[in-house]
Amino acid sequence: MGKIKENSTNNLNRKYIMSDCNLTYSVCLVGGRWKLLILCKLEHGKLRFSELKRDICNITERMLTLHLRELESDGIVKRTVYAEVPPRVEYQLTEIGKELIPIWKQLSSWGAKHRELSKTVCEVES
């Protein structure tokens, strides 16, 4: 995101971690605050930039652009530009992107379950 220093320890650690472990590799590609949120909006088909922006309340154009660019360069979403005026651009999941769908569904259920559990703990405590 933005500019990164090639030889910062931070960046070297990131590289080490990505090369060492497929799991962390995935997290690097798909982690971060907005990425999965963007991806799951695309689950049911193509969306335009403005539709994504509308669906993801609070995201700025900058953040949306940056993350879409990364997802695109990582081959997880496909960007199609139509030569029209006004311009039309559509985003959709690639094949490998679609393979994430079952994973984020499970992660989502896990989150729901965890949330329920925490709620119970709080109620018992209060």
Added chain:
Amino acid sequence: MGKIKENSTNNLNRKYIMSDCNLTYSVCLVGGRWKLLILCKLEHGKLRFSELKRDICNITERMLTLHLRELESDGIVKRTVYAEVPPRVEYQLTEIGKELIPIWKQLSSWGAKHRELSKTVCEVES
């Protein structure tokens, strides 16, 4: 991690995103550079602080401590202190923590597949 400003837009966005979407809620709990790496070391049982540090090349004590504390307070790992000298502390997955195992295995396979695919693309291009 460390101190966060309660009312920064950043923090408010994080809260919004966590309350809105179970998926992002999960990512917030378990995302970040080191968390899944720590968790997957614990897959096969208990480990001590020093064993984790040794197994996770390059992590600093500070990072390990901070993440373990978060995972603990989120109920994903359990910390057991034995009243011995020298001190012994063991970490293990909780029940809800263990339910993440199949998920990270799939994410890991997805990562491996994605990596293969990218390699192919590079070879074709070069």
Added chain:
DNA sequence: CAGTATCCATTAAGATACTG
């Protein structure tokens, strides 16, 4: 419509030294 560019605020990560 679909973005860029710029600048600033906030947070995450790391180095190092130290302690019960």
Added chain:
DNA sequence: CAGTATCTTAATGGATACTG
């Protein structure tokens, strides 16, 4: 052994204004 404390750097996120 299992951490804290303190300080510094790097990276991410956001606000705002502007453009082909």
